[in-house]
Amino acid sequence: MNLKISALEFVQQVQDGNISAEDFVAKTMEQIHSVDEKLHAFLSVNENAINQARLIDKKIKSGDKVGACFGMPISIKDNMCIKNEKTTCASKMLENFISPYDATVITKLKQQDAIFIGKTNMDEFAMGLSTEFSAFGPSRNPWNPEYVPGGSSGGSAVSVSAFECVASLGSDTGGSVRNPASFCSVVGYKPTYGLISRYGLISYANSIEQIGPITRTVKDVAFMLNIIAGIDPNDNTTIDNKNEDYLSGIDSGIEGKKIGIITDMMTDGVDPSVLSATKDAISKLEGLGAICEEISIEMVKYSVAAYYTITATEAGSNLARYDNLRYGYDFSVEGYEFNSYISKAREKFGPEVTRRMIIGGFVPSAGHAGKYFLKALKVKSKLTKELDEAFKKFDLLVAPTVPILPFKIGEKINDPVSLFLVDINTVTANLTGKPAISIPYSISNGLPIGIQLFADSNQDKLLLQAAYALEQTVKLPEVPL
Amino acid sequence: MTKIGLEIHCQLTHLESKLFCSCKANYREFEINENICPVCMGLPGSLPRLNQEAVKKATVIAMALNCSIPEKIAFFRKNYFYPDLPKNFQITQLNIYGDTSIGGEGFVIVEGKKIRITRIQLEEDPGRLIYEGSSSKNQITLVDYNRAGTPLVEIVTEPDFESPKQVREFLNILSDLLENLGVSDPGLDGAMRADANVSIEGGNKVEVKNIGSFHDLEKAVHFEITRQNSLHSRDISIIQETRHWDDKRKITVSSRSKEEDLDYRYFLEGDIPWISIDNNILEKLKSEMPESINSKKERYISKYNIPEQVADVLSSDKFYSDLFEESHTDSNAKEIANIITTDLMGLIDTREKRDATKMSAVHLRDLADAIISGKISRNSSKNALYEIVKTGNSLPQIISDLDLGNVSDESELTVIIQEIITSEPQVVEQAKSNPQTINYLVGKVMQKTKGKADPKLTLDLLKKLIG
Numbered sequence: 001m002n003l004k005i006s007a008l009e010f011v012q013q014v015q016d017g018n019i020s021a022e023d024f025v026a027k028t029m030e031q032i033h034s035v036d037e038k039l040h041a042f043l044s045v046n047e048n049a050i051n052q053a054r055l056i057d058k059k060i061k062s063g064d065k066v067g068a069c070f071g072m073p074i075s076i077k078d079n080m081c082i083k084n085e086k087t088t089c090a091s092k093m094l095e096n097f098i099s100p101y102d103a104t105v106i107t108k109l110k111q112q113d114a115i116f117i118g119k120t121n122m123d124e125f126a127m128g129l130s131t132e133f134s135a136f137g138p139s140r141n142p143w144n145p146e147y148v149p150g151g152s153s154g155g156s157a158v159s160v161s162a163f164e165c166v167a168s169l170g171s172d173t174g175g176s177v178r179n180p181a182s183f184c185s186v187v188g189y190k191p192t193y194g195l196i197s198r199y200g201l202i203s204y205a206n207s208i209e210q211i212g213p214i215t216r217t218v219k220d221v222a223f224m225l226n227i228i229a230g231i232d233p234n235d236n237t238t239i240d241n242k243n244e245d246y247l248s249g250i251d252s253g254i255e256g257k258k259i260g261i262i263t264d265m266m267t268d269g270v271d272p273s274v275l276s277a278t279k280d281a282i283s284k285l286e287g288l289g290a291i292c293e294e295i296s297i298e299m300v301k302y303s304v305a306a307y308y309t310i311t312a313t314e315a316g317s318n319l320a321r322y323d324n325l326r327y328g329y330d331f332s333v334e335g336y337e338f339n340s341y342i343s344k345a346r347e348k349f350g351p352e353v354t355r356r357m358i359i360g361g362f363v364p365s366a367g368h369a370g371k372y373f374l375k376a377l378k379v380k381s382k383l384t385k386e387l388d389e390a391f392k393k394f395d396l397l398v399a400p401t402v403p404i405l406p407f408k409i410g411e412k413i414n415d416p417v418s419l420f421l422v423d424i425n426t427v428t429a430n431l432t433g434k435p436a437i438s439i440p441y442s443i444s445n446g447l448p449i450g451i452q453l454f455a456d457s458n459q460d461k462l463l464l465q466a467a468y469a470l471e472q473t474v475k476l477p478e479v480p481l
Numbered sequence: 482m483t484k485i486g487l488e489i490h491c492q493l494t495h496l497e498s499k500l501f502c503s504c505k506a507n508y509r510e511f512e513i514n515e516n517i518c519p520v521c522m523g524l525p526g527s528l529p530r531l532n533q534e535a536v537k538k539a540t541v542i543a544m545a546l547n548c549s550i551p552e553k554i555a556f557f558r559k560n561y562f563y564p565d566l567p568k569n570f571q572i573t574q575l576n577i578y579g580d581t582s583i584g585g586e587g588f589v590i591v592e593g594k595k596i597r598i599t600r601i602q603l604e605e606d607p608g609r610l611i612y613e614g615s616s617s618k619n620q621i622t623l624v625d626y627n628r629a630g631t632p633l634v635e636i637v638t639e640p641d642f643e644s645p646k647q648v649r650e651f652l653n654i655l656s657d658l659l660e661n662l663g664v665s666d667p668g669l670d671g672a673m674r675a676d677a678n679v680s681i682e683g684g685n686k687v688e689v690k691n692i693g694s695f696h697d698l699e700k701a702v703h704f705e706i707t708r709q710n711s712l713h714s715r716d717i718s719i720i721q722e723t724r725h726w727d728d729k730r731k732i733t734v735s736s737r738s739k740e741e742d743l744d745y746r747y748f749l750e751g752d753i754p755w756i757s758i759d760n761n762i763l764e765k766l767k768s769e770m771p772e773s774i775n776s777k778k779e780r781y782i783s784k785y786n787i788p789e790q791v792a793d794v795l796s797s798d799k800f801y802s803d804l805f806e807e808s809h810t811d812s813n814a815k816e817i818a819n820i821i822t823t824d825l826m827g828l829i830d831t832r833e834k835r836d837a838t839k840m841s842a843v844h845l846r847d848l849a850d851a852i853i854s855g856k857i858s859r860n861s862s863k864n865a866l867y868e869i870v871k872t873g874n875s876l877p878q879i880i881s882d883l884d885l886g887n888v889s890d891e892s893e894l895t896v897i898i899q900e901i902i903t904s905e906p907q908v909v910e911q912a913k914s915n916p917q918t919i920n921y922l923v924g925k926v927m928q929k930t931k932g933k934a935d936p937k938l939t940l941d942l943l944k945k946l947i948g
Contacts, residue, residue, distance in 0.1 A: 081526045094525065101519050103526060200526040207751030235528050236753055313748055317560050320569035321523050342562055364746045373748065 001027050003163040004478075007072060007220040010166050014060070014070040021060075021071025025053035025115060028073045032118070032164045035481060039149075040139045041158035043078045044086055045118040052115050059113075067113030068227060074109060075165040077156050078119040079126055080211065081200040082106050085116075089202050090134035091124045092348045093322045103200020104235065105169060105211055105228045112227050117165050120155030124350045125319060126171055126204045128152050129179050129422055132413050133352040140409070141183060142479050144446055147406040150180030156214045157184040161479055167220055169228075171201055173209035174307050175402075175426025178438035181214055182401035182450025185440040185476060187467075188214050189221045190426075192457045193433035194239040196225075197232035203318040205311035208430040218439060218468040222246035225460065239458070246461055254469045255289035257395040257462075259453075264300035265399035265425045273444035278400045281441055281451045284473045285398065290466075295390055295397070299383035300428060304420055306383070307427040308356075309363050309376035316360025319353065322346075355416065384432040391434075391456035396466050399425050401438035401450035425452060435460045437467045440476055448476075484686075485648055485702055486640035486678040491659060492606065493538050493632040494666045500605045500632040501529035501572065508627035509669070521630035523567035528752050531556075535632040536583070538664045539603040540758060541766055542634055543584025545662055545773070546598050553757050555581040556603075556750040561743055564624050565607040572750050573604035573635075581755075583634075591651045597639035606631045634664075640678060640686075645703040648677075652695040653797075660799040661774055667695070668832050679705040684712075684719035689733050692726045701726045705733050777802055785814035791822050800835060801826065808842035808849075816849040824866050839873025840866075847876040855935045861885040889935040891942070894926075897934070898942050901925045912947055919943055 001023060005013065013019045029049065036042055046052075056071035076082065079089045081099035083106075088094045102110065109116075123133040131139045131154025139154040141147040142162040149158045153170025157180030160168050170177040172190040181188025189212045196211045203209070213224035226247060231240040261282060266275060282292050324330055324345030333341055349357065363372035390397060403425055412419045429436035434457055438450040451470065455463035496506040502520035505511070519527040536554070543550055557575040574582040584601030608629040614620035636655070642648050656667035667673050675698045680686045689705055692698045709719050724733040772780075777796035781787045787795070796802050801821050809817045825845075829835045848865060851857045857865060857880060868879045880886045888894055901922060902909050912918040919940070926939050 079526075087525065089525070097525065099526070100524070101527075199528050202525040203528075203752075206528075207749075234530055236531055237751070313746070314751070316746070317558050317570050317748070320560060320562065321525075321567065323562065323569060325564060326567070327525075338564070339562065361746070364748055366744045366746075369746075 003027055003031055005166070006217045007167045007215060007223050008217070010072050011068070011070050011223075021053040021056045021115070022050060025049050025071065025073050025117070028117060028163070028165060031162070035142075035162050036164060038140060038145055039142055039158050039162055039164075040137055041120055041155040041162065041164055042075070042118040043088060043090060043121050043134075043136055043155070046116055049073065049115050049117050056113050056115070067111055068223075069109065069112045069114035072114055072167070073117035073165045074114045075118050075120045075156055075159040075168040076106070076116050077122055077153050077168070077170045079122060079171055079202040079204075080106060080169060081202070082116060082119070085119065087119070087202065088136075089125045090122045090136055091350070091353070092135045093328050095135075097327055099200075101200065104197035104232045106200060108228050118159075120153070120159055120168060120170075122155055123152035124353050125202070125315070126152040126173055126176055126209075127315070127352045127356055129175065129419065130407075130409075130412070131155060131180070132409060133350055135350050138409055141406055142481055143185065143406070143443075143448055146408055147447065148183065148409050150183030150402070150406065152176040152180075153188075153214065154180045157181050157186055157188065160184070160186045160214050160216060162481060167216075167224060168214040169211055169224075170214050171204075171209055172212045172430065173205050173311060174423050174430050177212035177214055178401050178426050178436060178450070178452060179422070181438045182440075182452075183406040183448060185443070185448035185450070185479065186214055186216060187218055187221055187440065187471075188212060188438045188450075189225075190429050190436045191225065191229065192239070192435045192460055194237045195229045195241060195435070195460060197228075197235040197238050199232055199234035203314070205314040206318060207314060208310070208433070210430075218437070218464055218471045219247065219250060221437070221467075222250055222464050229460075241458075244461060246464055249461075250465055250468045252465045253288065254285065254396075254466045257290045257466065258393065259285055259290045259292045259466075260295035260390055260394035260397045261292055262300065262397050262399040263294050263296050264298070265403070269421070269424075270400060270403040271405055273405065273442075274400045274403060274449050277442040277444070277449045278398070278451060281470065282398060285470060288469050288473070290396075292398070293394075295394065297383070297386050297390065297428070299379055299386055300424070302379045303383060303427050303431060304424050306376040306379035307423065307431060308359070308420060309372050310380065310431070312356045312360035313364040313373050314360070315353075315356050316364075319349075319357060322349075324348070352416075380431045383428060387428070387432045387434060387454075388456075395455070395459075395462065397454040399452050399454075401425060401452040405444060405447045405449065429454055433457055435463050437463055439467050439471050439474070441470075441474055443477060446480070482682050483643050483706055484640040484680050485642035485645075487636075487638045487642070487648065487651075487698075488676040488678075489636040489638075489655065490606075490674045491542075491634045491636065491665050491667075492669070492672045493535055493634060493664055494669055494672050495664055496532065496534055496538065496632055498532055499630040500532050500535050500603070501630055504630065506631050508631055511627050513625045514627060516627040517629070521567065522626060529572060529750070531753050531756070532632065535603060536756060536758075537766060538632075539583045539601065539634050540763070541662055541770055542636075542659065542664055543587065543601045544763070544767060544770065545658055546584065546587040546589060546601065546636070548584035548587030548598055548601055550583070550758055550763060551580045551585060552759070553581065553755045554583050555755050556753045557747050558750050560746045563607065564622065565610050565629070567608065567626060567629055571605060571607065572753070574602035575747050576600055577747065578749075589651060589654060591647055591654060594641070594647065596641045596647075596651055599637040599639055601637070602635045604633050604635060605629070606633045640680070645699045645706065648702050649699045652698060656695060657774060657797045657799070661771060661802075663771060663799075677702050677705070679709065681706060681709045681713060681719070684709055685721035687719065687721065688723045690723060690725055690736070691728075693728060697726060697728065697731075700731060701733060704731065708733065781814075781818065785809075785811075785818070787815055787818045791818050794822050794826075804842060804845065808845040810846070813846065813849040813853060816852055817845055820845065820849060820862070820866065824863055825870075828867060828870055838870045840869045841873075844869045844876060851876060851880075855889060855937060856880070856887055857885060858887055858932050858936070860932045861887075886933065887935045888930050888933050889938055891938065894934060894938060894942055895946070897926060897929055898939070898946055901929065902946060909947055919947070
């Protein structure tokens with residue numbers, strides 16, 4: 001049986017009776033058992049998955065109504081709540097947290113007969129871009145296990161790339177879906193802010209983050225959006241997408257579309273192989289009938305600083321609840337006064353979370369907010385204005401997803417600033433709420449390179465059409481597992 | 482000059498659900514930690530879901546307090562650690578980045594003086610701490626989260642009060658107003674709480690926190706002014722500090738905490754989008770607002786000729802004015818107002834008695850009509866009312882059971898009057914020339930009938946029989 005199929009192909013084959021969900025899930029489990037000891041994509045695996053698949057096969061056989069996923073094995077980043085399952089955020093603080101409720105995306109996927117094959121590794125509380133900050137050890141890049149898979153949704157990207165599932169859900173606060181998608185040569189999607197409900201996604205920086213699919217093909221992103229996108233009464237920030245069908249017309253092409261090339265994301269700091277891949281992609285887009293032109297987005301150079309200031313502020317607040325009174329239960333209260341107890345409890349957080357919590361306590365504090373937090377908000381609003389202006393002129397924007405190639409595990413972990421700067425091309429979509437996608441484009445010295453496309457808010461369908469068109473021009477080697 | 486400003490926390494007790502989830506706003510009827518869900522417990526991944534009804538009710542309060550309503554309102558996070566706060570931040574409102582609280586500047590007239598309202602904000606109440614253990618050594622603190630996330634409206638005033646008496650008068654007006662609006666039941670334990678800022682001439686501002694009832698608020702303010710004056714008279718400077726109201730000892734105590742130094746790191750709550758309150762919504766809310774206490778009072782005076790003092794008492798209490806509205810007709814309104822304010826209010830003067838009363842609006846209407854038509858004397862009506870409240874029996878039943886009805890049978894009365902005429906020949910003679918004397922005879926009849934003789938009929942018959 002071939003595990004190397006897309007989500008749409010899986011659905012077709014099960015519907016046609018060529019494969020059963022049970023066989024496919026069993027084979028997927030075998031794959032996990034054979035590769036995951038090395039790659040460490042998963043923090044927990046659903047041992048009941050094969051039984052669940054069998055039940056769906058029964059439904060198919062008896063002619064009952066079956067959901068659109070037909071028992072498709074999907075992996076879920078371990079910061080989304082599945083009822084009665086552990087949701088750890090790859091943190092010691094939530095090591096034993098069992099959610100009593102389902103995230104909205106989980107409810108929707110359950111209704112469509114998806115099977116959650118396991119929960120994937122990530123940087124602790126989604127803070128990081130290499131998955132090295134997981135409290136339970138890093139994931140490894142299937143293209144070269146010496147290298148990081150990107151992050152923070154590293155486990156999700158690895159699991160899709162290494163055929164340990166058909167599709168995955170990650171979350172993207174500053175590139176956490178697109179960055180590992182680029183590093184692992186899979187498709188990663190960050191939707192318009194509010195398109196997918198965040199209810200049940202454990203918040204890191206709630207004003208800018210979104211859940212996003214990680215898949216093998218652009219069409220699979222559209223398939224997933226058809227299931228999980230749309231308004232949710234449990235998340236007041238969701239938008240009504242009027243039940244948009246993202247698959248229909250996905251092959252409409254980009255003839256005549258105007259595409260802006262963001263020069264500020266293609267500066268001297270960009271790796272030459274990434275730069276040449278991007279230029280190649282631009283000529284492909286032109287070949288498809290698009291009109292490409294350079295555009296400068298000045299605020300991009302301040303975007304990373306603004307991003308870290310805003311996310312640290314929100315993280316400082318969102319993670320304040322982990323005070324060991326309700327989560328953790330590490331030690332007795334005896335001998336502590338309330339504040340010292342919380343200080344002690346917070347030693348459970350790893351180094352990156354600690355760093356951002358400290359920044360988050362400082363940048364919005366009285367006397368410093370004006371210099372840091374409020375200034376960061378100004379950058380955010382100026383950047384948004386610049387992009388709004390750009391989208392008056394262009395239908396889409398293009399840039400490399402990540403300015404560099406995947407790096408070696410341990411190479412940058414002691415240099416937080418150089419790590420932060422890797423986010424330069426991805427944070428713009430989060431700070432402005434615009435949708436962005438990373439598609440696999442090229443391989444350089446055995447390491448993947450992704451190309452990123454942006455669209456205006458609520459133009460997710462157009463963005464997927466463009467990404468699909470570009471994807472059709474690409475033929476990449478198979479991952480050397 | 483003494484300056485007092487107030488921060489009043491008022492629970493929106495009439496709402497169905499909490500501010501950000503569907504748990505009950507009425508948390509009082511639950512076992513400990515039964516009225517909770519992932520949202521109000523701040524579980525990882527949960528998000529607030531704004532209760533639109535709470536926004537409406539808070540807006541109605543703001544309108545009733547003559548506040549401006551901003552076009553858009555926003556929520557902020559107030560970050561601090563406390564065990565009763567499940568998320569370790571409180572979702573509240575703030576005006577530092579533009580006016581985005583639900584109510585802007587407003588005012589209330591208290592004893593002819595304008596008390597300015599600074600702002601009104603909507604926020605979530607924390608859980609409740611329960612202390613167990615007798616000494617500080619073995620004391621443990623337990624948390625009940627049933628209350629966590631219930632909707633609270635904070636009303637902040639300018640330091641416009643000059644005396645505890647003005648404070649009390651304001652609180653009376655405010656609690657009547659909130660009750661009349663149907664947004665809160667000020668009588669419920671913990672529904673109204675307050676902090677006060679107090680300063681005297683030449684002294685610093687002192688904040689008094691933790692005042693659990695309006696009753697204690699006046700006391701706390703009074704204590705604090707006395708304390709500050711006594712320091713001042715001995716040339717001891719009054720330091721700016723936060724003090725706590727000690728409920729048991731009825732004094733304020735320096736909290737010695739670093740509360741003043743707390744930095745709440747306020748920032749916008751991104752999980753709740755800005756809310757537009759346009760004119761259409763405002764107009765609709767205005768049209769649905771219950772009649773104000775002042776308007777009721779004026780109507781009672783002008784339409785029914787009810788004395789001002791009676792109208793004042795009646796209109797300011799929602800329970801009694803509702804009862805009045807339900808029971809009165811054009812002809813008996815004045816009598817009903819009279820029964821309520823002179824007899825009923827004394828009879829059911831506590832919340833428990835109010836809740837236990839078996840009386841209905843029909844009873845009240847029947848009683849007033851019976852007084853007007855002379856079926857029962859005013860005197861006997863008090864006894865009848867007492868029985869109604871206690872038993873809920875119908876008025877005719879009570880009159881017959883207790884023999885309270887007026888003697889209005891002409892032949893029966895004639896017999897009694899004949900006896901009086903026979904026993905008082907001198908007075909009868911005098912009455913023939915001096916009509917005033919006849920009142921003495923009416924009194925005699927009343928004495929004989931234990932006050933049950935129909936006064937009008939008695940007079941008519943006396944005149945007729947004396948000639």
